[in-house]
Every structure is written in structure tokens, then in C-alpha cells.
Amino acid sequence: MAKYIFDVDLRMQLDKVDEGARFQEEVRDTVTSYQTEPEWRKVTHDWTLHALDKRYVYNFSCLGRPIIQFPQDMVAFQEIVWDVKPDLIIETGIAHGGSLIQSASALAMLEYCEAIEKGEMLDPRAPKRRVIGVDIDIRAHNRSAIEAHPLANRIDMIQGSSIDADIVAQVKKAAEGYSRILVSLDSNHTHDHVLAELEHYAPMTSKGSYCLVYDTVVEDMPVDFYPNRPWEPGNSPKSAVFAYQEALKKNPINGDDGTPLSFQNDRTVEDKLFITVTPDGFLKRD
């Protein structure tokens, strides 16, 4: 009798696993089918243009701090963090701190879940997973609001240009000892700046993790879309991503972990999001 109950129980569990796998397969098929949706892509492009023109990207916040992102990209970010389970997130471009808080909260949640799974006590005063943010201009009111946030004890902020040798050295030093590093680049969006950021920070990305390059969408906008900014199509984060990928192919190098460095452009993310400021910017390290 006991054995029968066990078998039924096992069967039900296996069914659930099968159902879960089937659901994931269905989602994959659905997303794949979007690749032949030129009309929908066009509508999305027009919508994105309009939304960026109307400053839609400034409307949101993460746990109380304004974040300059599309909500879709925020969802993608939490999916990536859950999959990668980084112990360190390195971000360039802090602004109001929303993306720092987003990273800190995702890392706090990883620690919370890990503690439950291991049956351990969690001490929120001693966070292990951390975020480093770099910005050339951390405004006083933003710094104090970030420092006053309950998640501040897992955030380190460094002021200076992200491509300044001394700042890069500080970040590299702070990254020592971490083994699952995720990088997020969202500062100055010119080609040269992002290319230099990629050269400095992409090698810090751990295997299987991501180097996220935000605002690659600049490349897909009309030439005069950002009249007061130094970036435009041809001089954008996306042109930098392509140049970096080419350079890596021509002159292969190792990452900071001493193993060969290469990235796949993970289009599955943008394929399902449709709405994103990060097309061709979800770089996954092989």
C-alpha cells in the first residue's frame, strides 16, 4: 500500500516536471514564431520612437528610486539575474540610483532564497552579494537617497569616469574574490566611450554571465533624434558592441579569469521582449 502511494506521488511529480518542460517548450516556440512578425516589429519600432520622444523611460522607479529604463528591460534583468545568480554586479551609470537598487534587490532576493534552501539564518546586515556603481557625477541628493535606502549596505559607489584608468583599477580591485560577475553598461552612450567600457569591463564578466549594454537602440533611431546628445546612429552603444565583437574575433583575448573571452548576442531576450532599449545588447559570455 505504502509503495503504491509512493508510486502515485512520484508519477504526479514527474507529470509536473513534464508539464513544466512542456510549458517552457511552448513559450520557446511562441517566441520563435515572433521572428516572422515584420508588421509587429514595425509597430514596436514606431511605438519605441514615440515613447522615447515622450520621455516614457523616465516614468518608473525601483523600490522607491527612479530608474531610467523600460519596464520590459527590468523584467529581463530579473530573469537574467535569477538564471546567472551573480555574486557581484558592476554597473556604469548610476543617475538616480534605480538600477543600483534593482541590482541590490535582486541580489538580496537570491540570498534570501539561498538561505531558505539551505535552511540557514539570513543576516541582512552582512550581505555577501554586492553591487558596484560608477558614475562621473553622483549628485549629492541622489547619493544621500541611495545611502539612506535599506539596501544600501550591499552597494558601493565610485565617482569618476568609467573609462578612467584609476576608476577601472578601483573596480577591478573591488571585484577580486567574486566568481559570478555580471556587468551592466549604461553611462555615456557614444561609440568610443562604450567601446572603451567594453574593453575594460567585458573581460570581468564571468563565464555564462552577461555584459549588458543599454541604449543600443540609439542605432535604430533617426539621425536627428537626440539633438542635444553626442550619440546617434553610427556613434552608439550598438556600433560599439559590433566593433568590440569584431575586434574579439580578430584578436582573441582572455577574460580576467584567464580563460578565452567570447560573447554570444543573446537575441532570445529581445525576441520575447519586443519593447527594449537593449537590442543586440544582451551579451552572454560563452
Ligand SMILES: C[S@@+](CC[C@H](N)C(=O)[O-])C[C@H]1O[C@@H](n2cnc3c(N)ncnc32)[C@H](O)[C@@H]1O
Ligand atoms: C542613463 S543614466 C543611467 C541610468 C541608470 N543606470 C538607471 O537605469 O536608472 C546615465 C548616467 O551615466 C553617467 N555618465 C555619463 N558619462 C559618464 C562617464 N564617462 N562615466 C561614468 N558615468 C557617466 C551620467 O552622469 C548619468 O548619471
